[in-house]
Every structure is written in C-alpha cells, then in structure tokens.
Amino acid sequence: MSATADGEGGAGARRGRDGAHFEKTPRTGRRDEHAKAGAGALQYRGFGGGPARKGRRFEPVDAPPSERRGTDSRRDFRKGRRPDRRADADIAPHSDFRSEHGRPGGGRDEDPRAQRRGERTGALWIYGRHAALAALRNDARKIRRVLAAESALEWLNEADLPPDRRALIVRTAPFEIDRALHDGAVHQGLAVEVEALPRARLRETCAPDGRNRPVVVFDQITDPHNIGAVLRSAAAFGACAVIFQDRRTPPLAGALAKAAAGAVETVPAIEVVNIARALEGLKDLGYFCAGLDGAATMTIAEIPRDKPVALVLGAEGAGLRRLVGETCDGLFRIPLDSAMESLNVSNAAAVALYEITRSPP
Numbered sequence: 303m304s305a306t307a308d309g310e311g312g313a314g315a316r317r318g319r320d321g322a323h324f325e326k327t328p329r330t331g332r333r334d335e336h337a338k339a340g341a342g343a344l345q346y347r348g349f350g351g352g353p354a355r356k357g358r359r360f361e362p363v364d365a366p367p368s369e370r371r372g373t374d375s376r377r378d379f380r381k382g383r384r385p386d387r388r389a390d391a392d393i394a395p396h397s398d399f400r401s402e403h404g405r406p407g408g409g410r411d412e413d414p415r416a417q418r419r420g421e422r423t424g425a426l427w428i429y430g431r432h433a434a435l436a437a438l439r440n441d442a443r444k445i446r447r448v449l450a451a452e453s454a455l456e457w458l459n460e461a462d463l464p465p466d467r468r469a470l471i472v473r474t475a476p477f478e479i480d481r482a483l484h485d486g487a488v489h490q491g492l493a494v495e496v497e498a499l500p501r502a503r504l505r506e507t508c509a510p511d512g513r514n515r516p517v518v519v520f521d522q523i524t525d526p527h528n529i530g531a532v533l534r535s536a537a538a539f540g541a542c543a544v545i546f547q548d549r550r551t552p553p554l555a556g557a558l559a560k561a562a563a564g565a566v567e568t569v570p571a572i573e574v575v576n577i578a579r580a581l582e583g584l585k586d587l588g589y590f591c592a593g594l595d596g597a598a599t600m601t602i603a604e605i606p607r608d609k610p611v612a613l614v615l616g617a618e619g620a621g622l623r624r625l626v627g628e629t630c631d632g633l634f635r636i637p638l639d640s641a642m643e644s645l646n647v648s649n650a651a652a653v654a655l656y657e658i659t660r661s662p663p
Contacts, residue, residue, distance in 0.1 A: 429489035436564030451491030530561025531648035593630035
C-alpha cells in the first residue's frame with residue numbers, strides 16, 4: 303500500500319480520508335503500506351500490524367503513545383490478553399517504595415512483562431501467608447527478598463522472626479506483588495523470593511529410625527495443587543520424606559507451596575532418576591512398598607505394619623505405571639461406596655496415610 307502526499311496516485315489509485323493516495327498492486331490486489339519518500343510523507347499502519355485493509359483506521363507509525371487511538375489495547379484484546387494500561391500511566395516504580403529500614407524497594411532491571419509473568423531468571427516465589435512464614439522460619443532456606451503489603455506487615459510483626467529475616471522485608475504496594483507473580487496468584491499481600499532447597503539423599507533421609515514413619519512416592523503426578531495437598535497430608539501424618547522423579551516434578555514453590563501450607567519446608571524432598579529403582583532402594587532399607595490401585599483385591603487395612611511403609615501414588619486416570627506397579631510389594635485399594643468410583647489422589651493419600659500410621663487395634 304503506497305501513501306503519497308503529492309496527490310499523484312496513478313492508475314487504480316484512490317484517495318484516503320486524509321487526502322493520501324493508495325495504489326493497488328495489480329498482481330496481488332493488496333496495497334503497498336509504505337509511503338513513497340518525499341517531503342511530508344507519512345507511514346501508516348493498521349491495528350493488526352500487517353498491511354492495512356479496507357475499512358481500517360490508520361495511525362502514524364511515529365505518533366507518541368498518547369496520540370495513538372488504542373492500537374495496543376485492541377491487539378491485546380484480540381489475543382485474549384488484558385491490555386497494559388500502565389504504558390501511559392504515571393505509576394510510581396517499585397523503587398519508590400521503601401522498607402522500614404530505609405532501603406529502596408528494588409528496581410526493575412529486567413523486562414517488566416517477564417516480571418508480571420513470574421519468569422525472572424532463577425526466581426522462585428513462595429506466596430500466601432502460611433507458606434511464606436514457613437519459608438522465613440526455615441533456617442535451611444535462602445531468602446532473596448520479601449515483598450509485603452501493609453496488611454501483611456501488621457501480621458508479620460506478630461510473628462517471631464529473627465532480625466536477619468526481618469531485614470529482608472520490603473514494604474510494597476499490592477500491585478507490585480501481582481507483577482512479580484504469575485496471573486491469578488492469591489498472595490494475601492505476602493510473597494518471598496527464595497532459592498531452591500538442597501535435595502535430600504534417599505539412603506540418609508529414609509534410613510529407618512525405629513518409628514516406622516512412612517515415605518510417600520509420586521509416580522507421574524504433576525499437578526501442583528495435588529502435590530501440595532499430598533505434601534500437607536504427609537507432614538500431618540509424620541512422613542519422613544517424599545520422593546519425586548526429577549524430570550516430572552514442578553518447582554516446589556508457587557501454587558504447589560501454597561497448597562502445601564508450609565509442608566515444603568518441613569518434609570524432605572528427594573528427586574530420583576528412576577522410580578522403580580528408588581523402590582528397590584527402599585526395599586533394601588527395609589520398607590514395604592505399597593501401591594494404591596483402585597482395581598486391587600486387597601484393601602489398605604491389609605498393609606503390613608511390622609515395617610515402615612513406602613506409599614506409592616499414581617497419576618489420576620493413568621494410575622501406576624506397569625513397571626512401578628510390578629516393583630511394589632503389593633497393590634491395595636481404598637474401599638468405597640458403589641456410588642463413587644474413585645477419590646482425588648490427595649484425598650486418597652490422606653486416607654491411606656491415616657490407615658498406615660494409626661495404632662493397630
């Protein structure tokens with residue numbers, strides 16, 4: 303599409319609303335969108351970023367954002383995103399907020415759009431009051447910074463935190479916490495940027511201590527909310543560790559840590575390459591490996607209690623993989639009423655852990 307300001311359009315040319323001529327290309331039927339070089343020539347573009355078409359409005363490419371007519375917002379709506387209204391707004395940057403210790407609240411030295419998606423390189427966020435407080439109280443957890451809204455600051459003041467942890471707290475506006483986390487994160491005005499905890503080792507962590515504490519093994523469970531809920535149950539019933547496959551585990555942070563309500567900080571997490579081999583290692587330590595399977599003939603009441611138990615959980619729908627199921631010492635089901643076919647994996651884990659750890663009659 304060619305737009306010229308000299309009024310000479312040639313064959314097939316027509317005049318636009320602003321008096322510019324647009325030439326039609328004979329081969330394609332499309333217009334050349336670049337203005338011919340010359341005094342006063344302007345370039346135009348459509349809202350979609352491609353060649354302008356009939357019926358579209360045009361904006362000068364070099365026009366400042368304040369003079370454009372909603373180009374970016376319309377593009378965002380078509381792509382299913384909420385338009386970024388902050389581009390032309392006078393919003394104070396994060397560095398304008400200062401902590402109680404007089405330090406700047408932290409600058410945005412990276413792409414702000416990446417910060418809004420929580421995609422900062424190497425950043426792990428734990429949010430929600432109980433999960434964040436557990437991270438702050440865990441001496442093994444390295445904390446980078448703590449973002450706290452005014453309401454959360456009052457709540458934190460009642461917590462017994464050591465001075466070195468309190469020094470990391472930055473008073474922050476709630477929208478700045480929103481920008482740091484992924485969309486839809488319910489942070490309750492508190493978010494902690496952390497480094498990953500060091501992974502525990504199987505033989506040292508799961509060595510029997512005479513208390514017959516269970517171990518929970520995840521086989522291809524990848525939903526963060528389910529994993530977090532199982533971690534919470536594992537902590538409640540005194541599990542000594544949880545075991546994941548390293549290639550299939552989401553980060554132990556974010557929504558997973560919030561669902562775990564602090565259990566990420568208290569239950570050691572072990573990552574292994576192969577689940578079946580890990581079960582063999584647990585057997586060598588004296589564990590009885592019990593897999594949950596809705597089609598099993600034995601019920602969880604028949605799980606032996608004379609030795610520690612490794613409870614193996616499969617993904618919802620798919621269940622345990624064949625080799626993992628064959629490696630287990632036995633497969634067991636939870637007896638359910640015929641009106642309900644199955645339980646959510648986190649609920650099933652809680653029921654099985656209760657049965658395994660309760661005192662025998």
